[in-house]
Amino acid sequence: MVKNTVALVDCNSFYASCEKVFNPDIADKPVGILSNNDGIIVALSSELKKLGISRGAAAFKIDKRFIRKHGIRLLSSNYTLYGDMSTRVMDTLSMFTPDLEIYSIDEAFLSLRGFEHLNLTDYGRQMKKTVRQHTGLPVSVGIGSTKTLAKIANRFAKKHNFTEGVFDITNHPDRDKILRWVDVEHIWGVGRQYAKMLRRNGIINAYELTQVPDNWVQKKMTIVGLRLVKELRGISCIDLEMDIKPKKEIVSSKSFGNPVTELQDLMEATSDYCSVAVKKLRSENQVASLIIVFLSTNRFKNEPQYANYAKARLPLPSGYTPDFIHAANRILKKIYRPGYKYKKVGVMLADIMHQSKAPLDFFQPTYLDDHRKIIMDCMDSINEKMGLHKLTYASAGIKKPWQMKREQLTPSYTTSWKHIPVVKAI
Numbered sequence: 001m002v003k004n005t006v007a008l009v010d011c012n013s014f015y016a017s018c019e020k021v022f023n024p025d026i027a028d029k030p031v032g033i034l035s036n037n038d039g040i041i042v043a044l045s046s047e048l049k050k051l052g053i054s055r056g057a058a059a060f061k062i063d064k065r066f067i068r069k070h071g072i073r074l075l076s077s078n079y080t081l082y083g084d085m086s087t088r089v090m091d092t093l094s095m096f097t098p099d100l101e102i103y104s105i106d107e108a109f110l111s112l113r114g115f116e117h118l119n120l121t122d123y124g125r126q127m128k129k130t131v132r133q134h135t136g137l138p139v140s141v142g143i144g145s146t147k148t149l150a151k152i153a154n155r156f157a158k159k160h161n162f163t164e165g166v167f168d169i170t171n172h173p174d175r176d177k178i179l180r181w182v183d184v185e186h187i188w189g190v191g192r193q194y195a196k197m198l199r200r201n202g203i204i205n206a207y208e209l210t211q212v213p214d215n216w217v218q219k220k221m222t223i224v225g226l227r228l229v230k231e232l233r234g235i236s237c238i239d240l241e242m243d244i245k246p247k248k249e250i251v252s253s254k255s256f257g258n259p260v261t262e263l264q265d266l267m268e269a270t271s272d273y274c275s276v277a278v279k280k281l282r283s284e285n286q287v288a289s290l291i292i293v294f295l296s297t298n299r300f301k302n303e304p305q306y307a308n309y310a311k312a313r314l315p316l317p318s319g320y321t322p323d324f325i326h327a328a329n330r331i332l333k334k335i336y337r338p339g340y341k342y343k344k345v346g347v348m349l350a351d352i353m354h355q356s357k358a359p360l361d362f363f364q365p366t367y368l369d370d371h372r373k374i375i376m377d378c379m380d381s382i383n384e385k386m387g388l389h390k391l392t393y394a395s396a397g398i399k400k401p402w403q404m405k406r407e408q409l410t411p412s413y414t415t416s417w418k419h420i421p422v423v424k425a426i
């Protein structure tokens with residue numbers, strides 16, 4: 001058996017913490033981050049959790065007096081900020097290992113194989129300190145001989161102050177005791193249905209699950225469940241996934257702040273989403289040849305319903321945004337029906353491949369060898385230097401009345417020169 005050591009680094013209350021970094025006034029205030037269109041709370045700071053508010057709560061249902069009394073701040077989600085802060089955290093973590101798996105926007109697994117001669121708790125503390133220094137964000141570090149145990153160690157570090165946010169469960173004398181402390185529903189990879197089934201069978205915590213015979217686990221929870229149980233026992237079965245797989249599809253779509261009825265507005269939104277999706281495609285040096293456009297009314301409302309989609313194939317794979325905007329608008333005209341209140345429209349790019357792998361055509365140049373690539377590269381670099389959306393497509397509109405509501409949006413502190421915070425020394 002190959003010995004393995006893994007650290008899981010997870011940012012504490014990531015979205016709320018990003019906001020706090022740039023706004024010292026709310027550093028110890030209860031902060032909630034709202035979903036698209038400011039509807040529900042999607043992320044909370046620990047102070048807000050302590051007030052009994054939980055994820056998924058509807059913002060409008062929280063009493064105004066309660067908000068004032070506790071100084072609660074509810075903010076629109078600032079994904080530009082969170083995305084950029086995430087990149088900074090991951091860049092910092094990559095200093096600590098050559099093998100890093102970015103697991104989500106605020107979590108990464110670090111392989112520490114070959115680092116076992118170090119005091120790994122100290123190494124974890126160093127990670128925590130360095131991320132704090134580079135980004136201002138608090139993280140917790142869990143270390144274990146498998147990914148599943150590293151997850152448990154991370155949870156333990158978060159919930160117990162004496163760990164100071166870093167915990168190594170490898171060879172820990174109290175390992176069994178700690179596994180008993182983890183309820184089955186809190187084990188990484190155990191879904192709600194499996195948790196119920198385990199409880200029905202009298203298996204309440206992670207330790208009890210390690211004691212169940214293999215054949216029972218495999219019968220009840222398939223081979224995936226058996227892998228998980230082995231991981232709990234310290235046998236590494238889930239490898240780190242270091243390579244970013246090329247995306248199979250790219251989707252860009254958002255719900256409207258207010259229902260949209262006019263074809264013109266839908267076309268503007270579609271053009272806008274096309275420009276986002278195709279830019280993402282280019283940033284990975286990819287081209288696509290299939291575009292799908294979909295639109296729908298709000299199925300939760302008691303009003304006439306309509307939803308449809310259609311696709312179009314480009315003659316050759318492309319990374320040129322206008323190619324996609326033209327195709328998308330043609331599709332939209334075909335599937336649009338007047339008289340409905342539309343809630344959502346979106347585009348999806350598919351049949352994606354690397355620019356250099358695009359098939360050749362006798363009659364026209366590929367995207368890679370064409371002036372279209374020069375124009376797009378030029379546009380991307382201008383927008384990178386001068387700010388997002390400095391150069392944009394007229395078809396995406398200027399006023400954009402269809403855009404989603406984000407009334408409590410904080411500035412783009414780290415990605416826009418205009419919004420960079422000013423520090424005054426008095």
Ligand SMILES: [Mg+2]
Pocket residue numbers: 010011012013014106
């Ligand atoms: Mg987190």
